Amino acid sequence: MKKISLLGATGSIGWQTYDILKEQRDAFHLVAFSSGKNIEKTREMIETLQPELVSVQLEEDALALAKAYPQVHFTFGAKGLVEVATHPDSTVLVNAVLGSVGLESTLAAIRMGKTIAIANKETLVTAGHLVMAEAKKYNATILPVDSEHSAIFQSMNGENPKNIERLIITASGGSFRDKTRDELKHVTVADALNHPNWSMGAKITIDSATMMNKGLEVIEAHVLFDMPYDKIDVLLHRESIIHSLVEYHDTSVIAQLGTPDMRVPIQYALSYPDRMPLHNGQRLNLAQIGQLHFKDMDFDRYPALRLAYEAGRTGGTILTAMNAANEAAVAAFLQGKITFLEIDDTIERVMQAHHNILVPDLQTILHVDSETRKIVLDMVK
Numbered sequence: 001m002k003k004i005s006l007l008g009a010t011g012s013i014g015w016q017t018y019d020i021l022k023e024q025r026d027a028f029h030l031v032a033f034s035s036g037k038n039i040e041k042t043r044e045m046i047e048t049l050q051p052e053l054v055s056v057q058l059e060e061d062a063l064a065l066a067k068a069y070p071q072v073h074f075t076f077g078a079k080g081l082v083e084v085a086t087h088p089d090s091t092v093l094v095n096a097v098l099g100s101v102g103l104e105s106t107l108a109a110i111r112m113g114k115t116i117a118i119a120n121k122e123t124l125v126t127a128g129h130l131v132m133a134e135a136k137k138y139n140a141t142i143l144p145v146d147s148e149h150s151a152i153f154q155s156m157n158g159e160n161p162k163n164i165e166r167l168i169i170t171a172s173g174g175s176f177r178d179k180t181r182d183e184l185k186h187v188t189v190a191d192a193l194n195h196p197n198w199s200m201g202a203k204i205t206i207d208s209a210t211m212m213n214k215g216l217e218v219i220e221a222h223v224l225f226d227m228p229y230d231k232i233d234v235l236l237h238r239e240s241i242i243h244s245l246v247e248y249h250d251t252s253v254i255a256q257l258g259t260p261d262m263r264v265p266i267q268y269a270l271s272y273p274d275r276m277p278l279h280n281g282q283r284l285n286l287a288q289i290g291q292l293h294f295k296d297m298d299f300d301r302y303p304a305l306r307l308a309y310e311a312g313r314t315g316g317t318i319l320t321a322m323n324a325a326n327e328a329a330v331a332a333f334l335q336g337k338i339t340f341l342e343i344d345d346t347i348e349r350v351m352q353a354h355h356n357i358l359v360p361d362l363q364t365i366l367h368v369d370s371e372t373r374k375i376v377l378d379m380v381k
């Protein structure tokens with residue numbers, strides 16, 4: 001029985017993790033979870049899985065829940081995320097919280113030697129060097145949940161990493177893949193949230209439309225698999241059936257395929273190195289699909305991907321600045337404060353003005369993160 005802590009339980013990844021935990025009660029037990037402001041889902045998860053510890057974003061919600069569920073311990077805010085991540089009984093942390101807010105709790109769990117199943121890519125982008133160094137120091141295993149990185153991880157199974165020629169990360173192209181850049185001037189939030197293949201949280205769906213999601217994923221791959229940026233390519237693949245590929249020196253290419261269902265990489269990270277049947281999983285029928293499509297990436301069409309490669313190759317606090325600028329700009333777009341094309345412009349302006357620090361410590365990263373958010377708030381008001 002693996003004992004699990006879960007951050008971001010009420011989100012898209014968190015709720016799909018809940019789906020797995022409900023179906024696999026003999027294998028997994030949820031001891032602690034965090035949610036944000038969605039109290040209805042928080043209550044459902046408490047009643048179904050009966051954890052010992054729950055953290056919510058607001059103190060008033062924690063107090064109200066404590067009255068309703070006296071057998072559960074409640075906490076809240078940033079310290080609540082750390083308490084859930086470091087619950088003494090859990091050996092695995094699933095980090096499915098949104099944004100760089102997940103960084104400190106991840107580091108705290110790593111320092112306890114826990115296995116980290118990480119969906120929260122912003123943590124790896126903003127402080128990848130710290131996360132991986134601490135994981136090495138404390139012998140903590142980091143397992144990818146992001147579909148592309150799970151695919152790469154699975155395609156590297158049993159292989160010697162020194163034989164890898166390059167990683168090929170697939171990209172669906174997002175909500176606006178059939179539009180020219182000129183046609184993006186007047187797109188709406190509702191249009192942007194309409195992803196062709198995946199049902200995901202709002203922020204990552206917008207990232208997918210700007211291609212910043214792929215930019216974050218290139219950096220995430222560099223961090224997780226220790227690959228140089230000139231050996232990480234992005235390939236447009238409309239159907240999201242091939243989740244990513246690894247090419248080897250002998251020209252062999254190994255890929256992982258499947259219907260687009262995030263429960264597959266979530267469950268694989270939980271059951272690793274074993275596999276389990278997936279409840280109501282839809283099997284891949286390639287004959288029925290008929291054709292798969294591929295296209296080279298166009299960096300002029302998707303400048304956010306170019307910016308991410310630039311930040312990745314530079315390294316240092318520019319990664320934190322880029323990530324925080326993106327988080328703040330996407331939030332501003334979702335609130336109707338800026339247009340879709342202003343997301344890229346905002347990130348580029350922040351990056352151009354940034355004074356880079358090459359090997360930042362945690363305090364520097366947290367400072368750059370909060371200062372960048374203030375700069376963007378000022379730019380968009």
Ligand SMILES: NC(=O)C1=CN([C@@H]2O[C@H](COP(=O)(O)OP(=O)(O)OC[C@H]3O[C@@H](n4cnc5c(N)ncnc54)[C@H](OP(=O)(O)O)[C@@H]3O)[C@@H](O)[C@H]2O)C=CC1
Pocket residue numbers: 007008009010011012013014034035036037038039056057096097098099101119120121122145146147198199200201202203204262
């Ligand atoms: N969705 C997907 O298919 C994929 C997502 N990912 C990554 O996984 C992570 C989560 O994405 P997704 O599930 O889509 O996001 P969602 O927005 O759907 O969920 C985010 C979760 O984090 C909680 N949360 C948000 N802000 C805070 C905060 N300040 N303090 C505490 N909790 C907070 C939310 O709580 P509440 O809703 O209760 O307010 C919710 O539980 C992201 O890093 C994303 O890039 C990676 C691959 C695929």
Ligand SMILES: CC(=O)[C@@H](O)[C@H](O)COP(=O)(O)O
Pocket residue numbers: 146147148170171172173174198204207208209213214262
């Ligand atoms: C499901 C998942 O892992 C997302 O990150 C997904 O990759 C988004 O799709 P695209 O960014 O390829 O549009």
Ligand SMILES: [Mn+2]
Pocket residue numbers: 146147148217
């Ligand atoms: Mn992904």
